Amino acid sequence: MNEHKRVSQQQVFACSIFSVDEEEFSYRDKSFTRYSVRHPGAAVFLPKTENGSLLLVRQFRAPLMSYLLEAPAGTLGIGEVPLDCAKREIQEEVGMRAEQWISLGELYPAPGFCDERQFLFLASELHPSSLPQDEDEDIEVVEYSVTEVERGIADGEIVDGKTVALFSRARFGGLI
Incomplete structure (x- = not known):
């Protein structure tokens, strides 16, 4: 109670x-x-290619003054449905669209001080289709095998919490 x-x-x-x-x-x-x-919330997604590899983004994060390797993500617009946000962001950040989307639930990344809820997705059946990136984003798309992502998490190359959580959900769920 x-x-x-x-x-x-x-x-x-x-x-x-x-x-x-x-x-x-x-x-x-x-x-x-x-x-x-x-915080209005965010959609976080893991694009899976036809050969089973994963598309991550290397993105500059100003508070850290560093680049992080992470799953693509985007902040929800006012009234925006999480899946619609993910579909927009995959075009902006990755230059793709996905035919298949699987919801992997949601999480709260920092509930001690923030109400942000992140909605997690696995995206597959990818096809080229881009939208302009946000002006303030510095993003490079990189392709990693599942084994390389596991190794990146284990050795500390991948330190972004939402990426580790999303990868874990997809891996433990047998989807990657």
């Missing part, structure tokens, strides 16, 4: 991608304040 009560909530910051709320809670005879990041 949840005994926590939200006493107050006020937005203290907002930008085009997320906002931050200051919230006061009461729990039994205590009160406390938390700051929560509000």
Whole structure:
């Protein structure tokens, strides 16, 4: 049973991608304040080629001042369905479209401070079809075998949490 009560909530910051709320809670005879990041959610997908390899993106991540190897993903637009977001993003980031999409569920990547929900997909039956990339993205598409992705996770080359989780779901589910 949840005994926590939200006493107050006020937005203290907002930008085009997320906002931050200051919230006061009461729990039994205590009160406390938390700051929560509000995020519209994201679609994350693993494109699988005809030969069974996977298409990942090497992408610059400004907060880390580094490039990460990760599954392609995109933030949901207002009212956008997660699968529609994935279908748009695969064209923007990978230059492909997929005929088959399998939902692999969802996850919360940082529930200690953020309400972002990521919707996971496996995309296959790929065909070339591109849309322009977002202006602020620096992305390179790279093809890896399943074994190379496993090795990349094990040796620390792949450190992006959503990628590790999505790959694990697809692998443990026998889909790759």
